Amino acid sequence: MVRPTMEDVALRAGVSRALVSLVMRGSPKVSDMRRTAVLKAAEELGYSPHAMARSLASRTSTVLGVMVSDLHNAFFAEVVDGIDEVAREQGFDIIINTGGRSPARERRALESLLSFRPAGLVLLSPVVPATAISKAAEQLPVVLVARSSRLSTVDTVNDDGEVGARLAVDHLVSLGHQRIAHLDGGEGTQAGPRRRGYVAAMEAHGLVPQVVSSEYTDAAGARAIRGLIADGSLPTAILSCNDFNAVGAISALEDAGLRVPADVSVVGYDNTSLAALRHVSLTTIDQPRAEFGRLAASALLQRVRDDRTEPVRHLLTPSLVVRTTTASPGGPR
Amino acid sequence: MVRPTMEDVALRAGVSRALVSLVMRGSPKVSDMRRTAVLKAAEELGYSPHAMARSLASRTSTVLGVMVSDLHNAFFAEVVDGIDEVAREQGFDIIINTGGRSPARERRALESLLSFRPAGLVLLSPVVPATAISKAAEQLPVVLVARSSRLSTVDTVNDDGEVGARLAVDHLVSLGHQRIAHLDGGEGTQAGPRRRGYVAAMEAHGLVPQVVSSEYTDAAGARAIRGLIADGSLPTAILSCNDFNAVGAISALEDAGLRVPADVSVVGYDNTSLAALRHVSLTTIDQPRAEFGRLAASALLQRVRDDRTEPVRHLLTPSLVVRTTTASPGGPR
DNA sequence: TCTATTGGTTGGAGCGCTCTAATGCTGTAG
DNA sequence: CTACAGCATTAGAGCGCTCCAACCAATAGA
Numbered sequence: 001m002v003r004p005t006m007e008d009v010a011l012r013a014g015v016s017r018a019l020v021s022l023v024m025r026g027s028p029k030v031s032d033m034r035r036t037a038v039l040k041a042a043e044e045l046g047y048s049p050h051a052m053a054r055s056l057a058s059r060t061s062t063v064l065g066v067m068v069s070d071l072h073n074a075f076f077a078e079v080v081d082g083i084d085e086v087a088r089e090q091g092f093d094i095i096i097n098t099g100g101r102s103p104a105r106e107r108r109a110l111e112s113l114l115s116f117r118p119a120g121l122v123l124l125s126p127v128v129p130a131t132a133i134s135k136a137a138e139q140l141p142v143v144l145v146a147r148s149s150r151l152s153t154v155d156t157v158n159d160d161g162e163v164g165a166r167l168a169v170d171h172l173v174s175l176g177h178q179r180i181a182h183l184d185g186g187e188g189t190q191a192g193p194r195r196r197g198y199v200a201a202m203e204a205h206g207l208v209p210q211v212v213s214s215e216y217t218d219a220a221g222a223r224a225i226r227g228l229i230a231d232g233s234l235p236t237a238i239l240s241c242n243d244f245n246a247v248g249a250i251s252a253l254e255d256a257g258l259r260v261p262a263d264v265s266v267v268g269y270d271n272t273s274l275a276a277l278r279h280v281s282l283t284t285i286d287q288p289r290a291e292f293g294r295l296a297a298s299a300l301l302q303r304v305r306d307d308r309t310e311p312v313r314h315l316l317t318p319s320l321v322v323r324t325t326t327a328s329p330g331g332p333r
Numbered sequence: 334m335v336r337p338t339m340e341d342v343a344l345r346a347g348v349s350r351a352l353v354s355l356v357m358r359g360s361p362k363v364s365d366m367r368r369t370a371v372l373k374a375a376e377e378l379g380y381s382p383h384a385m386a387r388s389l390a391s392r393t394s395t396v397l398g399v400m401v402s403d404l405h406n407a408f409f410a411e412v413v414d415g416i417d418e419v420a421r422e423q424g425f426d427i428i429i430n431t432g433g434r435s436p437a438r439e440r441r442a443l444e445s446l447l448s449f450r451p452a453g454l455v456l457l458s459p460v461v462p463a464t465a466i467s468k469a470a471e472q473l474p475v476v477l478v479a480r481s482s483r484l485s486t487v488d489t490v491n492d493d494g495e496v497g498a499r500l501a502v503d504h505l506v507s508l509g510h511q512r513i514a515h516l517d518g519g520e521g522t523q524a525g526p527r528r529r530g531y532v533a534a535m536e537a538h539g540l541v542p543q544v545v546s547s548e549y550t551d552a553a554g555a556r557a558i559r560g561l562i563a564d565g566s567l568p569t570a571i572l573s574c575n576d577f578n579a580v581g582a583i584s585a586l587e588d589a590g591l592r593v594p595a596d597v598s599v600v601g602y603d604n605t606s607l608a609a610l611r612h613v614s615l616t617t618i619d620q621p622r623a624e625f626g627r628l629a630a631s632a633l634l635q636r637v638r639d640d641r642t643e644p645v646r647h648l649l650t651p652s653l654v655v656r657t658t659t660a661s662p663g664g665p666r
Numbered sequence: 667t668c669t670a671t672t673g674g675t676t677g678g679a680g681c682g683c684t685c686t687a688a689t690g691c692t693g694t695a696g
Numbered sequence: 697c698t699a700c701a702g703c704a705t706t707a708g709a710g711c712g713c714t715c716c717a718a719c720c721a722a723t724a725g726a
Contacts, residue, residue: 685709695701
């Protein structure tokens with residue numbers, strides 16, 4: 001249970017500690033003879049460098065911290081994949097922590113991440129207040145994903161929710177729909193742009209927007225639909241704030257004896273793996289998640305290495321994925 | 334971008350560095366006067382201790398490393414919640430890394446985690462070879478979740494797949510089913526026990542087991558069902574290896590014009606959030622995921638602090654969750 | 667022959683912290 | 697008035713590493 005140190009390797013290889021350090025860092029100014037001797041000794045002892053001691057001594061870090069607000073949401077998994085890809089490429093490691101969508105726990109996760117003094121921090125859809133973010137940004141480069149910010153010290157990566165909503169509306173209108181309701185995400189992070197995009201697109205088509213208050217869950221989507229049915233104000237098409245909401249909406253419609261898409265078309269948002277299930281097969285708006293991660297990592301590394309200081313704002317264009325929950329009103333044409 | 338050190342705080346508070354250290358660790362042998370002075374100075378400077386320097390100096394760590402084999406699977410999120418809960422309670426932090434189900438990437442993640450010299454490691458359903466695990470176990474306490482091992486140096490936490498499969502079979506038999514097929518998980522980690530449990534339960538009921546080779550995915554479940562239909566060997570009930578597989582099976586059944594559960598009953602395994610969606614509403618086997626995490630963290634902390642050395646094997650009992658995809662053959666009674 | 671130059675190698679300081687042993691300082695007893 | 701606790705406080709070494717300046721051949725140039 002005790003790991004060998006650089007000293008042990010040096011002793012065994014018959015060289016100085018500094019030389020071992022050079023070898024471990026892949027320095028070119030080491031003779032081949034010594035290099036192989038050192039590597040052999042390291043191998044035999046099962047030595048691997050102590051990342052903390054290293055970063056303490058070098059006053060630099062090759063670690064990027066990633067705070068995932070909700071590990072339960074597969075959305076973030078793909079963003080992490082993107083971050084990991086770029087980070088690894090550039091010789092950085094990542095450490096993840098999670099906040100479980102609770103500000104208190106997230107704050108702790110942030111503290112914990114900061115205590116490792118990483119080179120930079122990516123926050124995925126954080127729920128902590130902006131002040132906590134700006135405080136972190138005083139200490140190291142910070143990139144926000146799926147959350148906007150006006151702080152000039154942080155970079156942001158978001159999808160253009162207005163465009164996404166417009167794509168959905170355009171699709172439905174082109175199918176012949178006139179009455180299209182939006183099940184709104186309430187205070188959800190990205191609900192605002194999506195709602196604005198929906199309203200603008202409807203108006204652009206000369207149609208009357210119908211915004212129904214809802215939330216990012218299965219149950220909320222179902223509830224909203226039941227409300228619409230009770231009101232007698234059910235439209236021919238629904239644009240949900242996200243995929244979960246859309247799936248809830250579909251089940252409520254089916255419970256009421258309505259067929260999707262024959263009677264009502266439904267569009268989700270996010271293109272989660274759920275939407276892709278053949279059993280669901282939801283028409284939805286896709287966000288380039290891995291690209292989010294790649295851009296976030298790149299932005300961070302630019303700040304870390306190229307000392308960029310002006311903030312960067314990435315606004316990615318989402319795309320429409322047509323599956324089987326949308327059709328012309330009155331049944332497939 | 335430069336964080337204050339203990340020295341800075343000491344200077345500002347007019348005390349020695351050692352005193353600041355004592356205050357930061359909450360030592361009782363510091364006068365109230367000094368303590369408040371130090372805390373005030375720390376607050377003003379925005380000081381927080383450097384975790385790495387601390388662990389380097391103390392030769393101990395209050396960090397638990399967690400390797401999540403697949404961030405896309407919400408199963409692990411709940412296990413992490415359980416780990417986090419216990420760890421936090423005991424004053425430990427966790428850092429997560431992911432292997433993306435690729436042995437190479439997982440190995441890297443492991444290396445990265447080890448380089449932080451955490452107090453212990455939890456591996457969630459790792460795919461790396463056993464040798465890599467035993468090597469890690471030489472350096473620190475290791476707990477495996479959702480993967481068994483014969484290594485006496487590692488603890489394991491698993492669900493009892495045999496019991497789970499038996500629960501499912503018993504349920505179906507009690508509904509009146511006689512012909513029940515198992516869509517097998519192939520080489521998947523937990524497929525073996527589930528298969529054995531299925532076969533044993535069928536035999537216990539005097540029924541003939543029908544194991545169909547399949548995989549842990551939506552598409553594989555659908556494929557298996559199409560095969561059974563083509564063969565003319567479709568039974569009245571299906572026990573899938575996991576929820577994804579079950580959902581794929583359901584969609585293939587519906588595509589073929591069969592109704593679930595009226596014509597065929599389907600049982601999943603894992604009780605993922607997918608199964609709980611009203612649109613899916615899958616009868617399935619639930620594993621106490623958070624409990625997995627709690628037990629894993631506890632086992633680790635026992636090794637870390639109480640120096641336990643004999644391995645612990647937790648085998649948790651799963652439970653049946655009845656939803657709407659199972660009924661008596663020939664329609665709901 | 668002597669001085670530069672080069673490439674490989676090394677000692678030692680120091681990163682921010684903890685920990686041990688030693689210090690100073692009361693107050694009480696002898 | 698000294699002795700001795702008992703307590704709060706501190707100096708200093710050291711954790712495993714990096715980095716700088718110094719060092720030491722060996723070769724090249726004058």
